[in-house]
Amino acid sequence: xxxxxxxxxxxxxxxxxxxxxxxxxxxxxxxxxxxxxxxxxxxxxxxxxxxxxxxxxxxxxxxxxxxxxxxxxxxxxxxxxxxxxxxxxxxxxxxxxxxxxxxxxxxxxxxxxxxxxxxxxxxxxxxxxxxxxxxxxxxxxxxxxxxxxxxxxxxxxxxxxxxxxxxxxxxxxxxxxxxxxxxxxxxxxxxxxxxxxxxxxxxxxxxxxxxxxxxxxxxxxxxxxxxxxxxxxxxxxxxxxxxxxxxxxxxxxxxxxxxxxxxxxxxxxxxxxxxxxxxxxxxxxxxxxxxxxxxxxxxxxxxxxxxxxxxxxxxxxxxxxxxxxxxxxxxxxxxxxxxxxxxxxxxxxxxxxxxxxxxxxxxxxxxxxxxxxxxxxxxxxxxxxxxxxxxxxxxxxxxxxxxxxxxxxxxxxxxxxxxxxxxxxxxxxxxxxxxxxxxxxxxxxxxxxxxxxxxxxxxxxxxxxxxxxxxxxxxxxxxxxxxxxxxxxxxxxxxxxxxxxxxxxxxxxxxxxxxxxxxxxxxxxxxxxxxxxxxx
Amino acid sequence: xxxxxxxxxxxxxxxxxxxxxxxxxxxxxxxxxxxxxxxxxxxxxxxxxxxxxxxxxxxxxxxxxxxxxxxxxxxxxxxxxxxxxxxxxxxxxxxxxxxxxxxxxxxxxxxxxxxxxxxxxxxxxxxxxxxxxxxxxxxxxxxxx
Numbered sequence: 263x264x265x266x267x268x269x270x271x272x273x274x275x276x277x278x279x280x281x282x283x284x285x286x287x288x289x290x291x292x293x294x295x296x297x298x299x300x301x302x303x304x305x306x307x308x309x310x311x312x313x314x315x316x317x318x319x320x321x322x323x324x325x326x327x328x329x330x331x332x333x334x335x336x337x338x339x340x341x342x343x344x345x346x347x348x349x350x351x352x353x354x355x356x357x358x359x360x361x362x363x364x365x366x367x368x369x370x371x372x373x374x375x376x377x378x379x380x381x382x383x384x385x386x387x388x389x390x391x392x393x394x395x396x397x398x399x400x401x402x403x404x405x406x407x408x409x410x411x412x413x414x415x416x417x418x419x420x421x422x423x424x425x426x427x428x429x430x431x432x433x434x435x436x437x438x439x440x441x442x443x444x445x446x447x448x449x450x451x452x453x454x455x456x457x458x459x460x461x462x463x464x465x466x467x468x469x470x471x472x473x474x475x476x477x478x479x480x481x482x483x484x485x486x487x488x489x490x491x492x493x494x495x496x497x498x499x500x501x502x503x504x505x506x507x508x509x510x511x512x513x514x515x516x517x518x519x520x521x522x523x524x525x526x527x528x529x530x531x532x533x534x535x536x537x538x539x540x541x542x543x544x545x546x547x548x549x550x551x552x553x554x555x556x557x558x559x560x561x562x563x564x565x566x567x568x569x570x571x572x573x574x575x576x577x578x579x580x581x582x583x584x585x586x587x588x589x590x591x592x593x594x595x596x597x598x599x600x601x602x603x604x605x606x607x608x609x610x611x612x613x614x615x616x617x618x619x620x621x622x623x624x625x626x627x628x629x630x631x632x633x634x635x636x637x638x639x640x641x642x643x644x645x646x647x648x649x650x651x652x653x654x655x656x657x658x659x660x661x662x663x664x665x666x667x668x669x670x671x672x673x674x675x676x677x678x679x680x681x682x683x684x685x686x687x688x689x690x691x692x693x694x695x696x697x698x699x700x701x702x703x704x705x706x707x708x709x710x711x712x713x714x715x716x717x718x719x720x721x722x723x724x725x726x727x728x729x730x731x732x733x734x735x736x737x738x739x740x741x742x743x744x745x746x747x748x749x750x751x752x753x754x755x756x757x758x759x760x761x762x763x764x765x766x767x768x769x770x771x772x773x774x775x776x777x778x779x780x781x782x783x784x785x786x787x788x789x790x791x792x793x794x795x796x797x798x
Numbered sequence: 799x800x801x802x803x804x805x806x807x808x809x810x811x812x813x814x815x816x817x818x819x820x821x822x823x824x825x826x827x828x829x830x831x832x833x834x835x836x837x838x839x840x841x842x843x844x845x846x847x848x849x850x851x852x853x854x855x856x857x858x859x860x861x862x863x864x865x866x867x868x869x870x871x872x873x874x875x876x877x878x879x880x881x882x883x884x885x886x887x888x889x890x891x892x893x894x895x896x897x898x899x900x901x902x903x904x905x906x907x908x909x910x911x912x913x914x915x916x917x918x919x920x921x922x923x924x925x926x927x928x929x930x931x932x933x934x935x936x937x938x939x940x941x942x943x
Binding site: 567 | 800801804841845846848850851853855
């Protein structure tokens with residue numbers, strides 16, 4: 263069998279139904295085999311989008327996303343998407359073509375050392391030198407990407423290797439000496455953690471993205487309900503708990519709610535689950551000098567003690583650890599503590615600044631009340647992201663995806679496309695600013711080609727709002743942030759054969775939303791907003 | 799190798815020395831890395847290295863239970879007056895003279911880091927023309943494994 267055919271066969275063995283890609287000279291043998299296979303190929307308009315779509319697909323389906331691009335610029339264009347999925351622990355397998363093995367290192371046409379370029383943000387990577395190793399390597403790649411703490415795995419395949427003849431046999435077992443993720447939490451540590459919570463007066467649970475990766479939402483909820491423990495979440499943890507839970511407080515972090523951050527600082531037992539306590543989540547580590555007992559549950563032992571030293575570390579899969587903890591939990595008297603936290607609630611200060619256009623908070627409230635209970639919202643990066651994170655109500659089976667760790671602008675559209683392909687029956691909403699839209703609106707081409715329906719919600723302030731705000735907060739004059747030559751965005755949609763409406767008031771938004779939701783095609787609602795609005 | 803040195807560089811850990819070579823199993827190579835840092839940083843280094851799929855095992859070697867060796871090649875300026883005293887010093891340190899011409903001598907010294915440093919200090923006044931040190935390599939004693 264030709265190695266290229268073997269590669270596709272491996273993907274089929276792994277249950278891959280769709281690959282996002284962008285072909286070129288160094289992957290043509292793979293594309294020839296892909297053409298003859300039943301696997302759906304989604305041609306994106308840029309390699310970075312192929313990576314982001316694979317990431318959106320992975321987050322929607324819980325499966326590993328796959329993207330294939332060519333060597334050189336194809337591979338380097340993919341770099342941001344790989345780094346993005348590394349930071350957000352999203353399982354993707356990226357296959358890059360490479361120049362002929364004999365020419366590697368000679369700086370030939372479209373050659374780039376992609377393994378070296380991505381070494382610091384791939385979970386693992388392979389340069390295939392022997393075609394016979396393809397089945398083993400691909401099987402390992404999917405295993406590594408999807409188990410333990412998920413992440414991107416890169417496979418670089420020289421074009422001559424793709425055309426070699428191999429004896430194909432898909433391995434049944436995996437044995438990687440240096441990779442044995444710890445799944446089961448240590449019994450004694452779990453017991454210690456439960457005891458510490460039982461003895462606490464002011465317990466607080468903080469849910470991170472790891473809870474979603476581990477599909478541990480139900481178990482987390484059981485622990486919260488049974489113990490009556492108030493709960494906050496990180497940006498990546500949005501979607502792990504329903505807003506209507508009586509114990510739900512909100513978002514922590516530099517763009518979080520004041521009362522949630524204050525709750526973190528005042529808890530006597532803090533239970534961190536699947537969160538690396540990144541700098542945006544917990545900016546001021548001195549908050550923790552008050553001597554709270556910190557329980558840290560994570561599948562990645564390196565996260566424990568990296569940013570915050572914990573007293574009771576539990577390494578393992580959140581799903582089974584939380585399940586065990588919930589079983590032994592008893593109801594705690596936390597009413598006074600929850601009342602105390604709620605008394606710290608502060609009104610947002612935007613209302614005073616809002617003078618023209620629509621109000622983002624109101625728009626997202628209206629949206630939350632209208633869209634399906636299983637809708638998926640992808641948020642880009644910037645003010646739009648934080649508005650969405652605060653105001654899109656998580657209920658039912660709703661999901662929220664955003665680029666949390668890397669903060670990659672242009673993520674919302676391609677990840678929405680990936681999510682829609684993964685979950686065709688769900689309503690998908692992509693939220694963005696006028697800046698982030700222009701980073702990836704070429705993907706409208708992909709959208710139409712695949713006949714997908716996505717609702718676009720754009721906040722247009724004719725500038726890079728978040729950067730403007732950072733400059734203002736630092737008492738600098740605003741500079742380099744104005745997008746004064748924006749095109750007519752509705753016309754762009756029309757040029758692609760789609761529709762849209764520009765709205766300048768909350769009432770207009772309501773009407774536009776009704777129209778968008780009944781439209782049979784993708785639809786954009788462009789919301790004109792006050793450029794002086796702040797994020798919180 | 800590049801993955802490991804890269805990890806140190808990008809996470810800002812300081813490496814004192816790093817040596818690598820074959821082991822009893824030809825499929826496995828062994829690196830000896832010397833770092834000087836707080837316990838918490840060393841723990842992080844340990845964990846981050848463990849995350850690399852190619853890393854099979856990490857052993858922290860304690861000074862008491864391990865043997866350490868380093869090798870240095872030192873080219874020293876030679877003249878009629880210092881020749882015998884250099885030879886004597888080499889003998890005291892159980893080094894070997896491995897090359898000599900009428901202007902210089904190359905000496906090989908093996909041992910602990912301190913011993914080599916002491917030797918270097920002693921011969922420095924005669925003029926060290928060139929020097930290369932391997933960095934530390936080490937094994938745990940007896941059957942502590």
